[in-house]
Amino acid sequence: MLNPEFLLTSLVVVLLPGAGVLYTLAIGLGRGFIPSVAAAFGCTLGILPSALAGIIGLAAILHTSALAFQIIKYLGVLYLLYMAWNITRSGGALDLKENAAPSPLWRIAVNGILINILNPKLSLFFLAFLPQFIEAGSNSPTLDMVLLAAIFMAMTFVVFVGYGAFASLARDFVISRPAVMTWMKRSFAAAFGFLGLRLALAER
Template sequence: MSLEFLITSLIIVASPGTGMIYTVAAGLSRGARVSVVAAFGCTLGIVPHMLAAIMGLAALLHTSALAFQIFKYLGVAYLLYMAWNTLQERGALQVEQKVDTRSALRVTIDAVLVNLLNPKLSIFFFAFLPQFVSTDTINPMPQMLALSGVFMLLTFVVFVIYGLFAASVRNHVISRPQVMTWMRRIFAGAFVALGAKLAVADR
């Protein structure tokens, strides 16, 4: 495991994206426990992309314009749905004092879908992982699985840190209705911006 891989992965994971925004929103609105649930869901959401990259299925998205466009616009539609729910005081910034099992499951599903419906992730891992596999490796599968496991662990840890930080300032935010209104607008705008960025993305 090279230091270059760890540093590159950390930079990628720590960069703002849909998963990070959703985890922070969960921490702000529902507290520390749910922010960890959101971080776990976002981490689960990248598993199919990594498996697709390892098994070569990401090549389909890279070569098939139709498959890429269908996947892409499903992702755009879901991000716009997240933005609308946020503005309507539902979804990512729905304030709940007590979170039950059903709400935690909903957070997990939303977090998984946020990352799952992004075809750029499959193509990214398809291009990213092989760069750190030894050229003299006869069977690269175990090494790619190990690299994927480390990337997932970094994703979970970094997202948990983001979420717990957001949860630590939660009381200062939700106790001020005007601040919450602006936070909803900002997070909804962030989801729209990410959707727009995905909409114009090429393979």
């Protein structure tokens, strides 16, 4: 059932910079490695509802119901814009201070969950993506898709932890350079704003 095409395609999708990657990098830079693991865990867990929706066909509702799609889409847009604001404010996700006030790990994880839950495109992705890699003669296609979704989520967690580790290693370098800190904040905020705009313009 598992084939190199699935693993390679999944790896490319996971590596592509999106809201989850940006959030994990921001937490790694602003808070350190352990909080970035919490961010990676939250982003990975946030995939679960979309994966299940795609597997049992609920994503089709988003595809056929303009109202349902628009509601979830604009909730996602608002949350991405909130993340852009949160990046720039004092004490926010990218508060690059040597002794920055610690954020509870559960709160970091919940933010990561919300980033992926409030993206209707994710469930449509699973609806279109997973069936391509199910063998035609499979006796349990639903179970096969559950396994593929679990592998995709595991890859997401491992890659995101890697992103967080890289960001946390660069933290001291960034903290010691105020100009770089300012540039990083603006860049991350602009990236979240761009993702929000792109989602707002997305069609079903």
